[in-house]
Amino acid sequence: MGYEFDVYNDFWELDNSKKINWRLVKKLNLDKDLEEGFRRELAVFASEHSAYYTVNTFDWFKRIFVVTEDSKLKVSTIQNYLSEVGADEYKLGSVKAFVLDCYDKGYPGISSDVAKFLESLHLKGNEKGKAVSKGCPHSGAYTMQEQQSILEWAVNAFTDDELSLEEYAWLILSMYTGARPVQLRALAREDLLFDKAISGENQYQLRIPVAKQRSTKFREEFKQIEIDEDLALLLFNQFEKTKAEIKKQVNKDLPKELEKNIPVFPSQQAIKSIRSYEEAKATLLGQNRPDVLFMTSSGARNLMNAVSKKCMARTERLEGEFIKLTSRRFRYTLGTNAFRRGLGAYHIAEILGHKDIQNVKVYTENTHEVVDLIDEAMAPVLAPLAQAFAGTLIESERDAIRANDPRSRIKAGDGSGVGNCGEFGFCASGGRQCYLCTKFQPWVHGQHEKVLQSVLDERETLRKRGASEFVVQSTDRLVMAVTQVVQLCQEAKEEESVLEVSDE
Incomplete structure (x- = not known):
């Protein structure tokens, strides 16, 4: 299934994000035979390759004539283009294959001299990563x-x-x-898989659509990965949100058999454009425009920018x-x-x-x-920059949000109190991890140095036991958070000393 277009129209719609504007080519006044061959070859390209790759090939081919200002494709045209683009010559690699295929099909506009020159041409690759x-x-x-x-x-x-739920799920x-964004925005309900292991435990998997393969079409190939229950529930809730939005638009429940086609991340504009229940059913069947309800590339870009x-x-x-x-x-x-x-x-x-x-x-x-790997000696310098501690420093327990609740007290490993929890709900973390929580209220006179030393001792033990640096690094942020609390407490104590002296 794909989008249909007239080869000789000025605009080709390849998917819900990618379009080709042939008026940009007309401005270049290309030789009529060359433009004819270009159109016919690109039409074949569009039917066999992804919209992204087709648009890129269109842009790169067009750029040759923007740079050289030639109207025909000659050997000198390619030579002049290469001398102008320098490090970007790798982009000609895709155009090279495109032009040679056009020549092999016998389409007009490509001479045998150009084909021979391109066959002998060795291009530099793109610098990776x-x-x-x-x-x-x-x-x-x-x-x-x-x-x-x-x-x-x-x-x-x-x-x-x-x-929002959508922002959090995407992040x-x-x-x-x-x-890649193109993969995430192509996710549908049927890609969330649930099963039970032999042990009886729930198992969750996610089918991720393959992207950036030149011949891969929309939701044609998938890679399956295991995910945990938390992520599965998060994505399911996001899907339920999309389903509810479509139901609200058509004022009717959708057939169960079509729910599998509902996108996880939708195009809000496309949903709002649905005018009837029958149109919603036809759209989910995806007979002509299979991706119309899915988030567009600009929508995905805007979503990540908003989160950032x-x-x-x-x-x-x-x-x-x-x-x-x-x-x-x-x-x-x-x-x-x-x-x-x-x-x-x-x-x-x-x-x-x-x-x-x-x-x-x-x-x-x-x-x-x-x-x-963070050097413990650098923690005092880096801690204020990293802003790992996210809670609120308080003078003592009497200033805590839950001052009269002994269950809110947070203790160090030796049982000494270090602060309070400002959250009224249940929390399974507790202890040292509280230093990374926004609800934590450490006391100015708490034994935070003991907590810091216990973390540093644990890191040293891990090293001696041969743990990888990746494992040791997992506590870097905790070191910074506790270090920052120690620093804030020292500053608060110094201020207290100054006030006591001034009162005398």
């Missing part, structure tokens, strides 16, 4: 501390209704799977700046984490959905640049 291999704090993989910071902020923001799914603007998580690498969230960085992070866990290039390629390992080397090279 520079931001990853260089550990760029702006565009590369997130550090372990940054990942923990993002996750803690997201959970708290969703709990406090600062993030968590991006972090968990490292999938709300993000209050900070990075210790850029003097405490807020962390910028992008789908690409989450993908880089998934590959980098896989390498940190000791997986090889072929396993990383499989996780990321690559057909080969040429794009994976960036995760396995320059290892000294991606290992970001």
